[in-house]
Amino acid sequence: MKKESINVGVIGFGTVGVGTVELLEKNREWIACRIGVPINVVKVVDLDWKSEREYEITSEQKSTNIDDVLQNDDIDIVIEAIGGVGVAKTVITRALEAEKSVVTPNKELIAKYGAELMQLADQKKIDLMFEGAVGGGIPIIRPMKTSLAGDNVQKIVGIVNGTTNYILTAMSEEGADFQDVLKIAQEKGYAEADPTADVEGFDATYKLAILSSIAFSTHINVDDIYHEGITKITATEIKYAKKLGYEIKLLAIGEVKGDSLQLRVHPTFVPLSHPLASVNGVFNAIFIESDPVGNLMFYGRGAGSGPTGSALVGDVIDAARNILNNASGRTPCTCNTTRDILSISELESKYYIRTKVKDVVGVLGKMADIFGANNVNLTSVFQPDQITDGNTAEIVWLTHQVKEENLQNALKELSSIDSVLEISSCIRALE
Amino acid sequence: MKKESINVGVIGFGTVGVGTVELLEKNREWIACRIGVPINVVKVVDLDWKSEREYEITSEQKSTNIDDVLQNDDIDIVIEAIGGVGVAKTVITRALEAEKSVVTPNKELIAKYGAELMQLADQKKIDLMFEGAVGGGIPIIRPMKTSLAGDNVQKIVGIVNGTTNYILTAMSEEGADFQDVLKIAQEKGYAEADPTADVEGFDATYKLAILSSIAFSTHINVDDIYHEGITKITATEIKYAKKLGYEIKLLAIGEVKGDSLQLRVHPTFVPLSHPLASVNGVFNAIFIESDPVGNLMFYGRGAGSGPTGSALVGDVIDAARNILNNASGRTPCTCNTTRDILSISELESKYYIRTKVKDVVGVLGKMADIFGANNVNLTSVFQPDQITDGNTAEIVWLTHQVKEENLQNALKELSSIDSVLEISSCIRALE
Numbered sequence: 001m002k003k004e005s006i007n008v009g010v011i012g013f014g015t016v017g018v019g020t021v022e023l024l025e026k027n028r029e030w031i032a033c034r035i036g037v038p039i040n041v042v043k044v045v046d047l048d049w050k051s052e053r054e055y056e057i058t059s060e061q062k063s064t065n066i067d068d069v070l071q072n073d074d075i076d077i078v079i080e081a082i083g084g085v086g087v088a089k090t091v092i093t094r095a096l097e098a099e100k101s102v103v104t105p106n107k108e109l110i111a112k113y114g115a116e117l118m119q120l121a122d123q124k125k126i127d128l129m130f131e132g133a134v135g136g137g138i139p140i141i142r143p144m145k146t147s148l149a150g151d152n153v154q155k156i157v158g159i160v161n162g163t164t165n166y167i168l169t170a171m172s173e174e175g176a177d178f179q180d181v182l183k184i185a186q187e188k189g190y191a192e193a194d195p196t197a198d199v200e201g202f203d204a205t206y207k208l209a210i211l212s213s214i215a216f217s218t219h220i221n222v223d224d225i226y227h228e229g230i231t232k233i234t235a236t237e238i239k240y241a242k243k244l245g246y247e248i249k250l251l252a253i254g255e256v257k258g259d260s261l262q263l264r265v266h267p268t269f270v271p272l273s274h275p276l277a278s279v280n281g282v283f284n285a286i287f288i289e290s291d292p293v294g295n296l297m298f299y300g301r302g303a304g305s306g307p308t309g310s311a312l313v314g315d316v317i318d319a320a321r322n323i324l325n326n327a328s329g330r331t332p333c334t335c336n337t338t339r340d341i342l343s344i345s346e347l348e349s350k351y352y353i354r355t356k357v358k359d360v361v362g363v364l365g366k367m368a369d370i371f372g373a374n375n376v377n378l379t380s381v382f383q384p385d386q387i388t389d390g391n392t393a394e395i396v397w398l399t400h401q402v403k404e405e406n407l408q409n410a411l412k413e414l415s416s417i418d419s420v421l422e423i424s425s426c427i428r429a430l431e
Numbered sequence: 432m433k434k435e436s437i438n439v440g441v442i443g444f445g446t447v448g449v450g451t452v453e454l455l456e457k458n459r460e461w462i463a464c465r466i467g468v469p470i471n472v473v474k475v476v477d478l479d480w481k482s483e484r485e486y487e488i489t490s491e492q493k494s495t496n497i498d499d500v501l502q503n504d505d506i507d508i509v510i511e512a513i514g515g516v517g518v519a520k521t522v523i524t525r526a527l528e529a530e531k532s533v534v535t536p537n538k539e540l541i542a543k544y545g546a547e548l549m550q551l552a553d554q555k556k557i558d559l560m561f562e563g564a565v566g567g568g569i570p571i572i573r574p575m576k577t578s579l580a581g582d583n584v585q586k587i588v589g590i591v592n593g594t595t596n597y598i599l600t601a602m603s604e605e606g607a608d609f610q611d612v613l614k615i616a617q618e619k620g621y622a623e624a625d626p627t628a629d630v631e632g633f634d635a636t637y638k639l640a641i642l643s644s645i646a647f648s649t650h651i652n653v654d655d656i657y658h659e660g661i662t663k664i665t666a667t668e669i670k671y672a673k674k675l676g677y678e679i680k681l682l683a684i685g686e687v688k689g690d691s692l693q694l695r696v697h698p699t700f701v702p703l704s705h706p707l708a709s710v711n712g713v714f715n716a717i718f719i720e721s722d723p724v725g726n727l728m729f730y731g732r733g734a735g736s737g738p739t740g741s742a743l744v745g746d747v748i749d750a751a752r753n754i755l756n757n758a759s760g761r762t763p764c765t766c767n768t769t770r771d772i773l774s775i776s777e778l779e780s781k782y783y784i785r786t787k788v789k790d791v792v793g794v795l796g797k798m799a800d801i802f803g804a805n806n807v808n809l810t811s812v813f814q815p816d817q818i819t820d821g822n823t824a825e826i827v828w829l830t831h832q833v834k835e836e837n838l839q840n841a842l843k844e845l846s847s848i849d850s851v852l853e854i855s856s857c858i859r860a861l862e
Contacts, residue, residue, distance in 0.1 A: 019723065023581055023582075023723060024581070027581055027582075027583060030581075030583070030648075031580070031581055033648070033765065033767050033768075034580050034648070034765045035580075131578060137723075137724035137725060137727065138727060139570070139574035139577075139578035139579065139727075142573075142574065142577060142578050143570035143573065143574055143578075146570075146573060146745060146748070146749050147562060147570035147573055147574075147741075147742070147745035147749075148570065148741070148745060149462070149465050149466075149744075149745060149748040149749075150454055150455070150458055150461075150462055150741065150744030150745055150747070150748055151454075151458075151741050151744075151745075152458060152461070217461075217464070217465070275709070275730065278706070278709060283726075290741075291737070292450065292454060292568075292736075292737030292738065292740055292741050293568035293731065293732065293737060293738050293741035293742075294568060294731065294732040294735075294737060294738055295714075295730075295731060295732065296568065296569060296570075296729075296730065296731040297728070297729075297730035297731070298727075298728075298729060298730075299706065299726075299727065299728035299729075299730065300724065300725065300726060300727040300728065301724065301725040301726065304725075305723075306722075306723030306724060306725060307723065307724050307725055309723055310578075310579070310581065310582050310721075310723050310724035311578070311724075313580075313581030313582075314577060314578035314579060314580060314581055314582075316581070317577070317580040317581055318577050318578075318580075321761050321762060322758070322761070324761075325756070325757075325758035325761045326756075326757070326758070327753070327756035327757070327758035327761060330752050330753070330755075330756045330758060331752060334464070334465045336464050336465075337464075
């Protein structure tokens, strides 16, 4: 029997839930026109119905009991908009077990438990979609699973966290320091009261795990991804970066190295000529190198109720089209290969290093010798003119593509000599 | 009965056909892993089997008879890689009538006959896919039909022709003139011997017709799109553009204006701060303004056997997944609204105007009066210092957002006064 509507249940009515329900209802006719039947939001579950929202629903739609969605035979698609890995996981598991399609933007959950949840979805031949988990409203998961399904993705380089990109952009534009900009970002709502997940790189790590799983057809363990946040980036670093022709961005990088993968999240010197260098503010962008399509970039707003709502509604429509065609589960998990994850010490990269040294004759040569002895080839050395007193000097080094292990050995050795007062910073640079 | 393989027939074995077959065969195992069964290239039809190709197929695969594909019951998917609107249209029509899924990158054919072909595909509940028709390997058609299906696209601004973008980039970087760069582009294979379709904007017009049909859910008649090519762009224009903070790009622009649409292809002043300004060489990019997702941009290689092959294989995999799930035709044509197309005279835009005038007292004021009398508000006027002799001067004008009709009236009036020797150029600028 042909279905006359697709019924949706939403669990969690915060920013994302509100954005999604509003869009489904506002564009109801438009969407019905596109898929042939209307999509109804039948139930919305939340424990708190006292807080005011920007979009109001009917009292009939409201519920405080997840069973009104999960045990409701009329509901075809469940939208999980709770977040976190506790209740959300239970909700999704129960929904899939009840053979309801699931749509979620929950990056932490998908990064950590995507493998087992996709396995359950595949067993039940039902859809589990999560376009909103990476890049907010940017279509990236679906294009990788469909349009690029015949391609061989070699490398992903993403600006996937809006908070840190907002902070780094503001630092770059205003010459301000991290803590000052963080405060403004928190006031504007671009950073959480506890900003750890964003500024320490956890959020970007989850997103890289998801992107890499799809691009490289293998399950990624989040803990295998090396990550560094942006808390140590100073106004000085950004100033020197610019002088050298770079912007500093927090990048999530996944790449194929022989049969293995190298996965990492860290602040990175990005050459101004690279398309990612001009991705500013809360915008996200994912740059892909793939054979044979070449270089691709997807750019857009990485967060917010509008963009994330758009991604969720796109998933709902896709899941609805599958339901209407008895084709749920038509794009199953494709993580069917196993690949080793290389340690960060195996990385080959260019590096920027800032050092504080005693301003004595021969120090530069001595340091250069140590770099050389550790197989760290230098491309340039420069001495900024802001020497604070007569006794100390700052020296900035740029290396060729060298092995991380060798670089770390060199830095260790440098730290041990008397005339080197401080390794002030060491930041990887994009080729 | 579960199918054990998906069989493909290819018609046309030129650049695109070769790229597609090579990718299907090279990544055969990989693709089989992703969709569950292998995809076999059963037959490839071409009239010329004497020319050497970069990729060789078996003699069993080769044929000169399209019926070996169209009347072959084993073939599930037909790839049309002939081009043009003659035989290609017959091939696609016959394939759809035989209920074979069709994949094509043929922009001219889809722009001109997409409506009737999609109608036939929908009747037969079969797939007609054409991701490769716009933006080469950039996933753009499918994301718009799926990920953005719940969104309300307000505006599309695209660099969709690699040849003209290569020419304009080279002109910008080298300060060279159009004809000189065209010649180099032809030598490098970036421009055809007869470059008309590209440099006069026809190719971009086809692509805008396709993008707009999908974005705005309405059939677009190619002839309703205003278009201008780049043949009149000189090194001088590009030099002045830069001085004013712009790059000149051939843009394809579609936008919603009330219940109507404004559709146009023309060289455009693009502010350097706009993401499209730094899309250089043969790269394409499509910038979308949509509610609620906000601004999106899709960037990549717009042509070539690799990128186009990637797009076609993505389509083949999508069509194959539909076949394996008995869900062919699951994303039908959604052009179910009717919208008026506004005439270019209705356009509101900023304009750059270069004029050559007699170097006499009062000419600037007189001209400014004429602009004013026609409701053309000016933002700036500047006089480049290269006056060729003592008698003539160049004056460059930038307007606010004004109506095209008013601007054209002003230019007409200006042409009629004695002291204005020439309206050297008039180029629209992006907001």
